[in-house]
Amino acid sequence: xxxxxxxxxxxxxxxxxxxxxxxxxxxxxxxxxxxxxxxxxxxxxxxxxxxxxxxxxxxxxxxxxxxxxxxxxxxxxxxxxxxxxxxxxxxxxxxxxxxxxxxxxxxxxxxxxxxxxxxxxxxxxxxxxxxxxxxxxxxxxxxxxxxxxxxxxxxxxxxxxxxxxxxxxxxxxxxxxxxxxxxxxxxxxxxxxxxxxxxxxxxxxxxxxxxxxxxxxxxxxxxxxxxxxxxxxxxxxxxxxxxxxxxxxxxxxxxxxxxxxxxxxxxxxxxxxxxxxxxxxxxxxxxxxxxxxxxxxxxxxxxxxxxxxxxxxxxxxxxxxxxxx
Amino acid sequence: xxxxxxxxxxxxxxxxxxxxxxxxxxxxxxxxxxxxxxxxxxxxxxxxxxxxxxxxxxxxxxxxxxxxxxxxxxxxxxxxxxxxxxxxxxxxxxxxxxxxxxxxxxxxxxxxxxxxxxxxxxxxxxxxxxxxxxxxxxxxxxxxxxxxxxxxxxxxxxxxxxxxxxxxxxxxxxxxxxxxxxxxxxxxxxxxxxxxxxxxxxxxxxxxxxxxxxxxxxxxxxxxxxxxxxxxxxxxxxxxxxxxxxxxxxxxxxxxxxxxxxxxxxxxxxxxxxxxxxxxxxxxxxxxxxxxxxxxxxxxxxxxxxxxxxxxxxxxxxxxxxxxx
Numbered sequence: 001x002x003x004x005x006x007x008x009x010x011x012x013x014x015x016x017x018x019x020x021x022x023x024x025x026x027x028x029x030x031x032x033x034x035x036x037x038x039x040x041x042x043x044x045x046x047x048x049x050x051x052x053x054x055x056x057x058x059x060x061x062x063x064x065x066x067x068x069x070x071x072x073x074x075x076x077x078x079x080x081x082x083x084x085x086x087x088x089x090x091x092x093x094x095x096x097x098x099x100x101x102x103x104x105x106x107x108x109x110x111x112x113x114x115x116x117x118x119x120x121x122x123x124x125x126x127x128x129x130x131x132x133x134x135x136x137x138x139x140x141x142x143x144x145x146x147x148x149x150x151x152x153x154x155x156x157x158x159x160x161x162x163x164x165x166x167x168x169x170x171x172x173x174x175x176x177x178x179x180x181x182x183x184x185x186x187x188x189x190x191x192x193x194x195x196x197x198x199x200x201x202x203x204x205x206x207x208x209x210x211x212x213x214x215x216x217x218x219x220x221x222x223x224x225x226x227x228x229x230x231x232x233x234x235x236x237x238x239x240x241x242x243x244x245x246x247x248x249x250x251x252x253x254x255x256x257x258x259x260x261x262x263x264x265x266x267x268x269x270x271x272x273x274x275x276x277x278x279x280x281x282x283x284x285x286x287x288x289x290x291x292x293x294x295x296x297x298x299x300x301x302x303x304x305x306x307x308x309x310x311x312x313x314x315x316x317x318x319x320x321x322x323x324x325x
Numbered sequence: 326x327x328x329x330x331x332x333x334x335x336x337x338x339x340x341x342x343x344x345x346x347x348x349x350x351x352x353x354x355x356x357x358x359x360x361x362x363x364x365x366x367x368x369x370x371x372x373x374x375x376x377x378x379x380x381x382x383x384x385x386x387x388x389x390x391x392x393x394x395x396x397x398x399x400x401x402x403x404x405x406x407x408x409x410x411x412x413x414x415x416x417x418x419x420x421x422x423x424x425x426x427x428x429x430x431x432x433x434x435x436x437x438x439x440x441x442x443x444x445x446x447x448x449x450x451x452x453x454x455x456x457x458x459x460x461x462x463x464x465x466x467x468x469x470x471x472x473x474x475x476x477x478x479x480x481x482x483x484x485x486x487x488x489x490x491x492x493x494x495x496x497x498x499x500x501x502x503x504x505x506x507x508x509x510x511x512x513x514x515x516x517x518x519x520x521x522x523x524x525x526x527x528x529x530x531x532x533x534x535x536x537x538x539x540x541x542x543x544x545x546x547x548x549x550x551x552x553x554x555x556x557x558x559x560x561x562x563x564x565x566x567x568x569x570x571x572x573x574x575x576x577x578x579x580x581x582x583x584x585x586x587x588x589x590x591x592x593x594x595x596x597x598x599x600x601x602x603x604x605x606x607x608x609x610x611x612x613x614x615x616x617x618x619x620x621x622x623x624x625x626x627x628x629x630x631x632x633x634x635x636x637x638x639x640x641x642x643x644x645x646x647x648x649x650x
Contacts, residue, residue, distance in 0.1 A: 076618065132483075134480065134482055134483055134487075148475075148584060148585065150473075150475040150476060150480045151476055151478050153476050155459065155475045155476065155585055157459055157585055157586020157587060157619075157622075158457075158459055158586055158587065159586055159618050159622035160586070160618075161583075161586040161616060161618040162459075162584065162586040163584065164583045164584070164586070165583070165584060167583050167616040168580045168583050168584065169576060169579065169580060169583075172576055172614065180616060182614070182616070247497075251494060252580070254494065255493045255494060255577070258486075258489045258493050258494075259473060259489070259490060259493065259581055259585075260480055260482055260487050260584075261480075261481070261483055261484055261485070261486040261487040263482075288507075289494040289497065289507070291486060291489045291492040291505060292505065292506060293401065293484050293485075293486040294484070296484070297483050297486065298482075298483065298484075
């Protein structure tokens, strides 16, 4: 085990990210390849195996250098059997046996985990979590995702559906429809898509004016980043929209914290690039909704690993397994 | 270890409950004594030690029969040092060193835990949880308490404040004041106190009539049990109040389940004696607010250990420590 590496893999619909990582969590090398999801994704695991084997050769090493492969994949997972239950973006049919397929191709131990959970584990191990045993990660992107770590390990839940933070109901009555079939989910007001929707509603109000309205007039569209940028420079419509998103994030996260009292809540994903500004907005509302001792002990902070969190968390799976066997 | 017992203790403001429990979770004997909280509670640990020692003698055993003492206590705990941070009902001054005091008096290993957490552990081990590794217990009494079990162990959080389910904000704007200093907490609408408050509001509305109104006219007061009993027999005011409590319980618990996807959510405490009726009301709302795969996999159920859950969970602390050392 000493001196060995782990291959961490973050399998996405467009790109597959890789890293060789030491048992101390240091990245030896990282790289990425396009994900070939043609022909029902039949080349995906072949390409992963070839890419790892090629990179090992480049280091003058063979597969004994690796303690195993950890892989984060989008979608719900049958952990007992190492199967991806269903995937929208990878081309695979439902119930793809990812673990068995990759083990067969590489003759190495393989562990799989949901990609949002991998990102949370990465932040716990080497990122903003800094070893915290109780951690909540919230990913603000096209949707809102999450990863929950309690007692030093990921919480998967009985059906692997833990961490669905984006589908916490924050507007119980009269909320907007969500892709999940419910209404009023956090995702409908705090994802990039949700923030743009709120902004478009605000811009449609009679008399809406200012920097965001001007940008929309010129470009014909706006992004969540535009909303935060304009809010930072004082645009009133944007401030109102950003505060609406922050209110619902603050409410949902305070209620999670009232339940779990994590050491840290870590913000990642595209929307979180508005960084400290977003956190300060969310914190105002979080403080109002959090129980006193939770408010005083749970910290809000930005993710620090950016897009390496997934490969590092995937590698942690193998390291953790070795340490506990 | 084989054949040894554990003493489980559930320390309350009025009564201290005890049980000798086998390593398989079977109760050998259970008993209780009044809690003597006079003189800043100086007799409390003495009485616990004497009571255990006396009962052992009654069985013709000495202290070697016990693997240790697990004790559940009200209030927040400094787990590292075995200290009760503050207590309202026991007479102790802040920072009482419960673990050290009881270890000194008994010369046995002692572990302490928050009492709501003990009840959750008891239900996990021998009750409705039936060994579930992911479990949420909600206690509906004068207040609303909770215990969260993830990956087979209690979640305490960074400051021991995890499980404050009663202080989840369910009415973000215009909610009633809570004892905790916030407004709109679950406890303000779903505890026995909260349900009576909602009922009194409903009875004050012009034209309020029916069975509950009649009971109030005759007795001069009503209880949460009256509300559920009258709702069951069709009283409209009571049905409205019960449904209001169930709505907010369903919302809060669905959002917890969206985060943790526990195998079971277990209802305990006085209000839960309305049993299946309460669960069916809550489930209607839970189903509306839960993410599809959570709705299909997380079950709502009644606690099964009643008031033994605390002593059994307290005993589990010692059993678990022995197994993991």
